[in-house]
Amino acid sequence: MIYIENNNLDPHYNLALEEYAVKGLDVDEDILILWQNEPSVIIGRNQNTIEEINKNYIEEKDINVVRRLSGGGAVYHDLGNLNFSFVTKNFHSNVNNFKIFTQPVIDALAKLGVNAVFHGRNDIVVDGKKVSGNAQYFYKNKMLHHGTILFDSTLEDIVEVLNVGDEKIKSKGIKSIKSRVTNIAPHLEKQVPMDEFKEILLKFILDTDSPQEKEYKLNDKELKEIEELKNSRYDKWEWNFGESPEFEIQKTKRAEGGLLDIRFSVKNGKIKDLKIYGDFFGDKDVSSLEDQLIGKSYRKEDIEKTLENIEIEKYFYNINKEDILDCLFK
Incomplete structure (x- = not known):
C-alpha cells in the first residue's frame, strides 16, 4: 500500500483528489489518503441537498456544501474530523464489505486504548455512540472506500447543519443527533493532538515507522x-x-439497506420525471434505473414486470424489488 499526503x-x-485517485491514477498498489476539510457538509450521491441541510445556519456560518461520488447519508466535516480513503481493486469480497476497511481503524484505536467496534451497516461506535461513518464508490475494476x-x-x-427526516426518526427512534455521536479524543488513554493522531494512524495502517518511504508524490x-x-x-x-423538480407524488420507505425516497409525476397513467433519492449504497448510478421506469404505466404489475429484467442489487445494497414496489404502491 502507498499513500498520498494531502494537507489541503x-x-x-x-473530493476531486479522491475521484482522480480512483479513476485517473494508473498504479497497481492500494492507495491510502488521510485528509481534513474546513467546515463542510458532504452530501451523499443520491441525496436531495436542500432537504438534507439547515440552509440558514450553513449560510450564516459560511459552511461549504459539496456532493461526493459515493452513496449514504450527509455528514459534517470540520478540522476536528479526520477522513480516511482507501482506493483498491473492485474484488467481490470488497464490495459493500465495510467491516474489512474499518478494521484497521478499529485496531489502531485499540492501540490507543479506545474500545471501538463496527456497528450497523457502515459505522464505527464507541460506547454505543458513532465516531465514524463509511461509504463506497465503484469505478470499473477499482473501488473507493x-x-x-x-x-x-x-x-x-x-446538530445544527443537518436535517433529520421524520422517516429516520420513526424507524430508529432517534431523539437527537448529539445523543448518538461522540469524539475519539475524550476516550484516549493519553491525550494527543490531531497531527499526532493522524501520524499514528498512518504508521499503523501502512505498517511502517517510515511512511515517507511509501509516499506517492503527485x-x-x-x-x-x-x-x-x-x-x-x-x-x-x-x-x-x-x-429539485416539482413532483406530484412522493413515496418513502425505510428498508434494510437505507431510505428510499421516490418522487414522480403521472400523466395519462404513465410515470414521468421520476427521481430516486436516499442514503442507500450501490454499485451502479441510479439514474439509469430511473430512465427504465419513466414512461411505464403506473400499475404494480407493469412495474413488477419491468423490475424482473433489472439487476436491482447493482443499484441498491440490501434493498430488493419488493422494497421498491412497496415504496411505490403502499
Whole structure:
C-alpha cells in the first residue's frame, strides 16, 4: 500500500483528489489518503441537498456544501474530523464489505486504548455512540472506500447543519443527533493532538515507522488534472445542489439497506420525471434505473414486470424489488 499526503483543507479539491485517485491514477498498489476539510457538509450521491441541510445556519456560518461520488447519508466535516480513503481493486469480497476497511481503524484505536467496534451497516461506535461513518464508490475494476473519524469535532455544529427526516426518526427512534455521536479524543488513554493522531494512524495502517518511504508524490500533470476536475465538477452548483423538480407524488420507505425516497409525476397513467433519492449504497448510478421506469404505466404489475429484467442489487445494497414496489404502491 502507498499513500498520498494531502494537507489541503478545501473539500472541493479533496473530493476531486479522491475521484482522480480512483479513476485517473494508473498504479497497481492500494492507495491510502488521510485528509481534513474546513467546515463542510458532504452530501451523499443520491441525496436531495436542500432537504438534507439547515440552509440558514450553513449560510450564516459560511459552511461549504459539496456532493461526493459515493452513496449514504450527509455528514459534517470540520478540522476536528479526520477522513480516511482507501482506493483498491473492485474484488467481490470488497464490495459493500465495510467491516474489512474499518478494521484497521478499529485496531489502531485499540492501540490507543479506545474500545471501538463496527456497528450497523457502515459505522464505527464507541460506547454505543458513532465516531465514524463509511461509504463506497465503484469505478470499473477499482473501488473507493472512505470514512470519517470524529476526533475532536464541534458536535454542536453537527446538530445544527443537518436535517433529520421524520422517516429516520420513526424507524430508529432517534431523539437527537448529539445523543448518538461522540469524539475519539475524550476516550484516549493519553491525550494527543490531531497531527499526532493522524501520524499514528498512518504508521499503523501502512505498517511502517517510515511512511515517507511509501509516499506517492503527485506530479505537475496529475495535480493539474485534479484542479481541472475540481473546477468542472466539485465547484459547480449543478453538481452540489442541482435543481429539485416539482413532483406530484412522493413515496418513502425505510428498508434494510437505507431510505428510499421516490418522487414522480403521472400523466395519462404513465410515470414521468421520476427521481430516486436516499442514503442507500450501490454499485451502479441510479439514474439509469430511473430512465427504465419513466414512461411505464403506473400499475404494480407493469412495474413488477419491468423490475424482473433489472439487476436491482447493482443499484441498491440490501434493498430488493419488493422494497421498491412497496415504496411505490403502499
